[in-house]
Amino acid sequence: MEQSNEQRALAAGARRAIFYLFYDPRGIVDDYIPYKLERLRPHADHITVIVNGALDEAGRVALEAVSDDVWQRENIGFDVEGYKDAIERFGERASEFDELLLMNYTFFGPIGDFAPLFERMDAANVDFWGMTDHTEVTPNPITLDGTMPRHLQSHWIAVRRPVFESEAWRDYWRQMPPIRSYSDSILNHESRFTSHFESLGFVSAAAYPHENYPGTPHPAFERAQQLLEDGCPVLKRRPFFHDPLYLDREGVIGRYLLDEVEQRGYPVEFVLRNMSRTSMPRVLNTAASLLExxxxxxxxxxxxxxxxxxxxxxxxxxxxxxxxxxxxxxxxxxxxxxxxxxxxxxxxxxxxxxxxxxxxxxxxxxxxxxxxxxxxxxxxxxxxxxxxxxxxxxxxxxxxxxxxxxxxxxxxxxxxxxxxxxxxxxxxxxxxxxxxxxxxxxxxxxxxxxxxxxxxxxxxxxxxxxxxxxxxxxxxxxxxxxxxxxxxxxxxxxxxxxxxxxxxxxxxxxxxxxxxxxxxxxxxxxxxxxxxxxxxxxxxxxxxxxxxxxxxxxxxxxxxxxEYKLDQLSRTVQGYAIEEVGVLQQWAATVSRVDSGVLGTIRAYFGRHHPGLRDRLSPAYHGLRKVLGRAPANPEQ
CATH class of the missing domain: 3.90.550.10 (Spore Coat Polysaccharide Biosynthesis Protein SpsA; Chain A)
Structure with a gap:
């Protein structure tokens, strides 16, 4: 088992390199990207921007002004293979630095200033660290089996010399399987990285750990406002394009987030411009409460x-x-x-x-x-x-x-x-x-x-x-x-x-x-x-x-x-809206699959409210359908 024995905290004058992964299907670099990189510049001796896929000329000019290297590659492998290829391309130059920081385009910042964060984490006695972490979850939401371990979230992970000069680091990237889907990137990298290197004796930390935000597995999303109030300098994009029914259940209010970042001096138009290009308008209008x-x-x-x-x-x-x-x-x-x-x-x-x-x-x-x-x-x-x-x-x-x-x-x-x-x-x-x-x-x-x-x-x-x-x-x-x-x-x-x-x-x-x-x-x-x-x-x-x-x-x-119409529509199926909608969609699918007529509607109703009675009546139901000449292909339906 590998073990870090070196002094983990960064000494004064330590050198940092940033690998920043950028993706936009049109190749447009919105203002929040150069704004962020320009404010990372005082904390980095080298910045490489990895562009997955398209990049227009204006975007290239904007990125070249705030980085040392703009490297465009084919859009394959999500951010995982982008990091992997960039690390391999960087090669022996990594030995010139004390910390490598892997980050991507999926957040806005700095909300305030990056300086307090770097000052605090430079002094931390760790081998690698992230901005936020996700709690352990059972069952694993990707595989629906086993446990997803607690992990640092991949939009910001910093690794220090004891890690990136180890054979374990080289093996990790060398053995990375092809990343063909978002699920692959979660299972093979984001949810694995932290526990893998911790099992080898390396020490990690989150700048804003989940323990400080009880009651949620995902503070960066579900407790974004509290993170901002605690000085976290980044805001994830997800609250502005995620399913508003989920936001409703979790009490995530995008308008409060916009108010918070505006009070801290961040240009709100950066958020709205980017999200307007990339989100469904009704989702954004709801998530950010854009009704005036x-x-x-x-x-x-x-x-x-x-x-x-x-x-x-x-x-x-x-x-x-x-x-x-x-x-x-x-x-x-x-x-x-x-x-x-x-x-x-x-x-x-x-x-x-x-x-x-x-x-x-x-x-x-x-x-x-x-x-x-x-x-x-x-x-x-x-x-x-x-x-x-x-x-x-x-x-x-x-x-x-x-x-x-x-x-x-x-x-x-x-x-x-x-x-x-x-x-x-x-x-x-x-x-x-x-x-x-x-x-x-x-x-x-x-x-x-x-x-x-x-x-x-x-x-x-x-x-x-x-x-x-x-x-x-x-x-x-x-x-x-x-x-x-x-x-x-x-x-x-x-x-x-x-x-x-x-x-x-x-x-x-x-x-x-x-x-x-x-x-x-x-x-x-x-x-x-x-x-x-x-x-x-x-x-x-x-x-x-x-x-x-x-x-x-x-x-x-x-x-x-x-309010009255929603109250009436919720009469039959009560609960959080996200649950009600899920039940109604399932019910509609059942009715469509079993029978679009009265019998199917009755069966779906009993299945929802009286499943035991439905099962007892099932023989009579199938008998009646046979009489009517409508027997389903699968008698278990």
Missing amino acids: ILPDQQVGYDPEKPFRILAAVHIFYEDLTDELLDRLESLPNSYDLVATTTDEAKAEYIRERIAARSDARLAASEVRVLPSNRGRDLSAFFVATRDKLVSDEYDLVVKVHSKKTVQQGAAVGTLFKRQQLDNLLGTPGYTANVIGLFQKEPTLGAVYPPTVHIGFPTMGGAWFTNKEPTKKLADRLGIRVPLDDLSPLAPLGAMWIARPEAMRLLFEIEYDYTDYSPETDHSDGSLAHVQERIIPYAAGELGYHVKTVANTEYAAISHTFL
């Missing part, structure tokens, strides 16, 4: 920093002209107006109403008559107003339209219109606060009301039949932001405020009215429905996040209805 509930009193707008605003307003129902112009008067500074409509008579009426009002904030106005109403307000925006939106004349565009949801009842249609307009252009104070969000957040690309759910069955599937055509358009435009599973975080209702730059990808195709469905066919799957839903993905691809916004009155209405 704003008051009617102006509290978040700086009149000294006005935006150049374009109001793009489609007015099909001319009797709603004054209502829309009333809404625009709530804007906090001057704006230009381009109104679109479908015939000259309506256009003349709209011009008269604009002239009669003498709105001091209206700097310039134009009314355009469209040659076609195919695509309705979406074609009016993407075709008729395109020249204005690609001109770089404006910082923000306000897109609204005359809304009459004629296919629904009068009450539902009126509610939908109010839900859209009240939450975008409410009182002057409220609207100023909405605009103020763009002043405070340079990576905010668009805002719009939350998903309408009162009067509409949107929850659980608001893609309807639009997901596949949205994917096709995203592929065509090079948008790789992952599409949300059930419902897009989209401006359903097609009203929003956005930076034109954040929508730039959507203007790369010059559409014509013939690309849209006929006016009488506004069914799902059409281009207009796709454009409505692709907004957050187009913005995210360019590193812009989106937010939903609501006034306090609507928030009260929406929350109480949502």
